[in-house]
Amino acid sequence: MFAEGDFTATYKFALLISFAELAVEHGADDGAELTLTTRQIAERFVFLYWQHATPYGTGRPVVSPAFWFRISGSKPRFSTQSQNSELALQHHQRYKHPDYRAIGPLLSKVASVVSAQLLKYLQNFAGVTDPFLYERRSSGSVTLKPGVSYCLRRFYTLVEQMARTRWVAHIKANRRNHPILGKSDDLEDFLFSSSRQSLAIISTQLRKLDGSRCFYCGEGLLDADVDHFVPFSLYSRDLANNFVLAHPACNRSKSDTLAARAHLERWLERLVLKEQELAEIGLLAGVSGDKEIVQRVATWGYKVANETGGRAWLSPTTYENVDSLYPSLLSGN
Ligand SMILES: [Zn+2]
Known part of the structure; x- marks a missing residue:
């Protein structure tokens, strides 16, 4: 996937990390299939991207992939001059942190995007779908194929590290981000460390x-x-x-x-x-x-x-x- 997948946005990395975490938390080591709901995946997305919508660095502009506002139709990006950042900030000021009691409507929105878009493209290679990781269910959930959950558990640290490294590289490769990122080398820390x-x-x-x-x-x-x-x-x-x-x-x-x-x-x-x-x-x-x-x-x-x-x-x-x-x-x- 890392070699052949087309990573035009960061959500595929997020989806891989979500699968790996959910396999650790809900899977088993017997090679069995694991069925996950889109809501479970959506919850991971909200938490993964949450920190990304906080101000980056001291006195610097706000950087945000603004995931939750992407779902309202605007393009995903990691840039300062966008309305997305404004909206993400508003959301932050209102809730301060992802509060389970407050993010219900957000989760529903994200879940529908996960289902309609993200799950559709993760296993897409050069325009062809190769369902080697999961099958979609008519109920909207996905089932990780036999052995997938086991492998994600066994190699969790490796999968997580690779996804993060590629995620960081993807953001750094975007020219529009260069003025924001400057010379500091704390991007990975900013994106993934504890809040x-x-x-x-x-x-x-x-x-x-x-x-x-x-x-x-x-x-x-x-x-x-x-x-x-x-x-x-x-x-x-x-x-x-x-x-x-x-x-x-x-x-x-x-x-x-x-x-x-x-x-x-x-x-x-x-x-x-x-x-x-x-x-x-x-x-x-x-x-x-x-x-x-x-x-x-x-x-x-x-x-x-x-x-x-x-x-x-x-x-x-x-x-x-x-x-x-x-x-x-x-x-x-
Ligand atoms: Zn002590």
Whole structure:
């Protein structure tokens, strides 16, 4: 697809990333088909593009592919001088972040575009449709073919990285973007990192919920980092119940590693005990707070680590091997 696909806009990258994320969150490793609704895909689109409609850089013009306003008929582009940017900004000022309670009508609109346009062209090569990834269903949903969901799960990090790299290159290749992008090299960060606004909300709320203690070493906190329990480098979507507070030093030391069993057990306990509170934090911060989803993501992450001989972080000097006990802890066996 990357070699032969015709990428005239960024939505194909978004669609691939959406499929990969949904396969991790809802798929299985048995090679089975996976049916997804256009609304599930639309939700991914709204969240993926949301950050792209925020102002880029300090004192710079607003850059926006303005996805949601593209659906009203205007052309997709990444440029400053467009009405799209204005509209995207208005949407931002109104909702601040993607609020599940407020984006219902937006989701319906996006879902109809996903169905009528995007799904139609992803598998199109030189004008011919080759349905090697999915089949459309008359109900409007799509079914990922046998083995596709498995592959997306197994190679999630690779697919995600390739899609992002190509996405960034696509934006940089557009001449109209050159004056906006300038010499700074933070475009990928701007497009795909966690929203600082969401992290600030989560940090404040977690202090109220968990107290001012480091999740990992248990010592008191002055400065706190918001740590992704399942590392962001492994799974790049923010989930409210995947966040814990940690010392900057503990966070840096754990870095891109999964947490060791003792931490995992505590995290699972907290997931159940504070389910409601974490879901509410998700609503405030504009990220999913669904307990089942984060649990499936963690199960997937530890399973991959187990199969590939990964290690888990216990403390700055101690690591454990991720054995088969880890995934079984998560599935409750
Ligand atoms: Zn600590």
